[in-house]
Amino acid sequence: MAASLDGFVARKDGRVDWLETSDEFVGGDTLDPEFVEAFLKAIDCYVMGSRTYETALGFEAQGLGWSYGDKPTFVLTSRELPRTRDTVEFYSGDLAEFVNGRLRSTFRTIWFVGGGSVSGECLRLGLADEVCYSILPILIGDGIRFFEKLDKDIALHLAEVKAYKNGMVELRYEVRSHRVPV
Numbered sequence: 001m002a003a004s005l006d007g008f009v010a011r012k013d014g015r016v017d018w019l020e021t022s023d024e025f026v027g028g029d030t031l032d033p034e035f036v037e038a039f040l041k042a043i044d045c046y047v048m049g050s051r052t053y054e055t056a057l058g059f060e061a062q063g064l065g066w067s068y069g070d071k072p073t074f075v076l077t078s079r080e081l082p083r084t085r086d087t088v089e090f091y092s093g094d095l096a097e098f099v100n101g102r103l104r105s106t107f108r109t110i111w112f113v114g115g116g117s118v119s120g121e122c123l124r125l126g127l128a129d130e131v132c133y134s135i136l137p138i139l140i141g142d143g144i145r146f147f148e149k150l151d152k153d154i155a156l157h158l159a160e161v162k163a164y165k166n167g168m169v170e171l172r173y174e175v176r177s178h179r180v181p182v
């Protein structure tokens with residue numbers, strides 16, 4: 001996900017208006033559309049929480065499109081939500097069982113879109129191999145954390161760092177271990 005420097009992925013009420021930052025980092029990279037296309041192509045399916053799905057539906061209703069193409073998109077929810085396309089499937093229940101028992105046998109690259117509560121859950125349950133964390137040049141003071149309710153230390157290996165012209169820093173970590181607290 002993309003987060004503010006103080007670690008939030010949305011305001012408390014779910015707004016992400018602050019994602020549009022204006023900065024210029026001389027010497028930063030520019031996002032290459034071909035790289036983005038290849039990157040997205042390598043994703044086999046998406047998993048997201050219901051509140052992230054509702055944000056995506058809101059974007060779509062504003063004419064901003066659907067970011068997940070025709071890839072299978074699994075929405076975690078215990079509610080009845082509108083289903084606007086065939087690629088969307090709803091799931092309610094044990095996330096580890098769903099990912100390990102059902103998704104891993106079919107999909108190689110599973111992208112957890114978020115939000116904060118799903119990404120926290122994902123790390124807590126030891127389901128993530130990598131964390132992609134983009135820092136935007138802004139502080140918003142309060143909001144939904146990148147990893148909500150994380151209750152243990154998780155050791156990471158910094159695998160990649162990229163800085164962009166728009167001031168965004170993209171970090172890619174590999175998850176090393178789930179350290180047992182002493």
Ligand SMILES: NC(=O)c1ccc[n+]([C@@H]2O[C@H](COP(=O)([O-])OP(=O)(O)OC[C@H]3O[C@@H](n4cnc5c(N)ncnc54)[C@H](OP(=O)(O)O)[C@@H]3O)[C@@H](O)[C@H]2O)c1
Nearest residue numbers: 001002010014049050052055077078093114115116117118
């Ligand atoms: N900055 C970024 O890059 C970025 C990326 C993604 C999202 N976001 C933002 O993050 C915000 C949402 O984050 P969030 O932490 O509030 O919510 P979320 O993680 O998107 O969704 C959490 C909800 O998903 C459902 N859920 C989760 N696990 C489940 C399970 N195992 N079974 C059934 N339902 C399950 C529950 O809702 P119900 O059961 O009640 O439906 C839960 O309250 C949005 O504002 C979104 O725009 C930002």
